[in-house]
Amino acid sequence: MKKRISTLIALLFLAGGAMAQTIEDGLKNLYYGKFATAKSDFEKAIAAKPNDDRAYYYLGIAELGAENKEGAAAAFQKGLQAVPNSPLLNAGMGRIDLLNGDAAAARQKFDAATAATKGKNGDVARAIADANTEVKGGDKAYALTTMETLVNGNEGRRAYKPVAADYIELGDAYRYMGGENGGKAISAYEKALELEANNAEAVMKQGHVNYNAKLLEQAVADYAKAAQLDPNYAPVFYELYQFYYTPKPRQFSLPKAKEYLQKYLALSDQADKTKNEYYLASIMFLDKDYDGAIAKAQSLIPQANESYKIKLERMIADAYLQKGDSLGAKNAFDQYSQKVGESKLEPIDYKLGSEIYSRIKLSDSTAQAANEGKALTYLEKYATSDTTKDLDRYEGVAKAFQQARIFGKAGDWYKRYADLKVEQKEKPAAVDLYNVGINYYLGSEGGKDTTMLVKADSAFAQLASSYPDLTTGYYWQGMTAAARDVEAKTGVAVPYFEKYLAMAESDPVKNKAGLIKAYTYMMVYYYNKEDKANLQKFMDKLTPLDPTSEPVKQIKDIQAQNQNNSRSTSGRTTTPARSNN
Numbered sequence: 001m002k003k004r005i006s007t008l009i010a011l012l013f014l015a016g017g018a019m020a021q022t023i024e025d026g027l028k029n030l031y032y033g034k035f036a037t038a039k040s041d042f043e044k045a046i047a048a049k050p051n052d053d054r055a056y057y058y059l060g061i062a063e064l065g066a067e068n069k070e071g072a073a074a075a076f077q078k079g080l081q082a083v084p085n086s087p088l089l090n091a092g093m094g095r096i097d098l099l100n101g102d103a104a105a106a107r108q109k110f111d112a113a114t115a116a117t118k119g120k121n122g123d124v125a126r127a128i129a130d131a132n133t134e135v136k137g138g139d140k141a142y143a144l145t146t147m148e149t150l151v152n153g154n155e156g157r158r159a160y161k162p163v164a165a166d167y168i169e170l171g172d173a174y175r176y177m178g179g180e181n182g183g184k185a186i187s188a189y190e191k192a193l194e195l196e197a198n199n200a201e202a203v204m205k206q207g208h209v210n211y212n213a214k215l216l217e218q219a220v221a222d223y224a225k226a227a228q229l230d231p232n233y234a235p236v237f238y239e240l241y242q243f244y245y246t247p248k249p250r251q252f253s254l255p256k257a258k259e260y261l262q263k264y265l266a267l268s269d270q271a272d273k274t275k276n277e278y279y280l281a282s283i284m285f286l287d288k289d290y291d292g293a294i295a296k297a298q299s300l301i302p303q304a305n306e307s308y309k310i311k312l313e314r315m316i317a318d319a320y321l322q323k324g325d326s327l328g329a330k331n332a333f334d335q336y337s338q339k340v341g342e343s344k345l346e347p348i349d350y351k352l353g354s355e356i357y358s359r360i361k362l363s364d365s366t367a368q369a370a371n372e373g374k375a376l377t378y379l380e381k382y383a384t385s386d387t388t389k390d391l392d393r394y395e396g397v398a399k400a401f402q403q404a405r406i407f408g409k410a411g412d413w414y415k416r417y418a419d420l421k422v423e424q425k426e427k428p429a430a431v432d433l434y435n436v437g438i439n440y441y442l443g444s445e446g447g448k449d450t451t452m453l454v455k456a457d458s459a460f461a462q463l464a465s466s467y468p469d470l471t472t473g474y475y476w477q478g479m480t481a482a483a484r485d486v487e488a489k490t491g492v493a494v495p496y497f498e499k500y501l502a503m504a505e506s507d508p509v510k511n512k513a514g515l516i517k518a519y520t521y522m523m524v525y526y527y528n529k530e531d532k533a534n535l536q537k538f539m540d541k542l543t544p545l546d547p548t549s550e551p552v553k554q555i556k557d558i559q560a561q562n563q564n565n566s567r568s569t570s571g572r573t574t575t576p577a578r579s580n581n
Helices: 016-031 034-046 051-066 070-084 087-099 101-118 124-135 138-150 166-175 180-196 199-211 216-229 233-244 254-267 273-287 290-303 307-320 325-338 345-357 365-384 392-405 405-422 430-441 450-466 474-485 496-503 510-528 530-545 548-565
Strands: none
Touching: 016 034, 016 051, 016 070, 051 087, 051 290, 070 405, 087 101, 087 124, 101 124, 101 138, 101 233, 101 405, 124 138, 124 166, 138 166, 166 199, 166 365, 166 530, 180 199, 199 216, 216 233, 254 273, 254 365, 273 307, 273 548, 290 307, 290 405, 307 325, 307 345, 307 430, 345 365, 365 392, 392 405, 392 430, 405 430, 405 450, 430 450, 430 474, 450 474, 474 510, 496 510, 510 530, 530 548
16 A cells, blocks of 8 residues: 655745746656656756756656666766765665665665754655655664654754655654554644645545554545545555555455556556556456456567566466466466566565465376465465565465465464564454464374474463453363373373363353363373272263263273173273373
């Protein structure tokens, strides 16, 4: 639900003159997401005044909006040749460092730019903060500090007067910090609206906050309000397209995704032919004209830049998948991933790769197992490749490993799912803790893997503690303990089964299966203890529920043999069948 480049451009009233008017036009086009036209505006501004660092900086931002990192770097570098030591252009180069994965170099440039402007230049502060919020690897806390310093440092005659774009950037910093900062983000966007009542970007980003809080209806209402405030604000229609194209409950709708994509395309920059053609191919895809989408994408690749080549090649692989040609999808995806490089694949790529490999069915069992393993590997990478932690992703990975009967991994992912709920101030449900424990229990292979049993016991103990009114936690603590005492000699499961029986015996029909397991263990334990009274007690409880119980039969056979054998002693030489499943 976010775009990689945030406009966040103040539509400032600049000094008169042809150059100023061109920069103002460029800023306006940036705001509306018209990056190709904005680029032309800033190039004209540079031609009119070659030493204006703002024109070079925003030219670079327009290039980034068009997903041309190399073009952006060239704009910033050319600007530094014309305006050496420009704090704004140094901040722009810091953004390029972040995009290249060099956070340390980026921080040096950001710190130098802040020091040079004493944190009181709006363009510079927004440039630093926006880079650190929008680019992977950025320092979100640093972005927040930068914007708080800008908007709050207003003492003295030379105080900086914040504009709407400053409060939007401040709101973004709070939003990206997450957690309890959502309310502060909303307040910052409200401050922006006090300065510019019709600022659609501020309203749209209030929708982002509500979306992150899983308030989907409110998020859509905010997006609709932003569109109503400014029907020409293309970015909000893109957000609505992304909202309905996301395959999640209460969101996914291909008809609505297509509707909003068409609205976005109608408002988009007509000068950006590659982007427009790409979205025309996307509409074919949404219409399930997969052959048409493939042909369109293939025709666009030769003239597309590297960023759009990636998008188009990804679309081709997905189109093959959706039309049911899993081998064609695999071939296209493999070629694509080899070009990009495994290390540079994005979360959406890992998700697509997982779907492709999971759908391939081969008669060769070894090759099929390899494909299934690759599908699971891609799925794990999908869940962990993004810094944004997502419950749906974690649960999806857990279910996939459970279905593949890789129970240890399933337990790990269900635990991460439960832990993330705690991190997000949400209490894990009983079923969440049960899923952790049961997968570790199954992963122990009947008690062979003691490490798995320890993990299972921990999960079931948490279940019993968190939900003491449920029998589930106590029962499975008993079963886990019994797996370490399969001959019921030590009695480690007795305390747990006693708690379970105290609750479960009131409804023997509902709890029949569990009662049989618990009674069997208790019976065999007291047999081994030579406690005849308790032995008979649990034998009498078990027999009505399981008349054909093999352990009961064995114990009775031994008792009969002892009674009929005059040479028998008080000790016994035979142990009845194992008690645990």
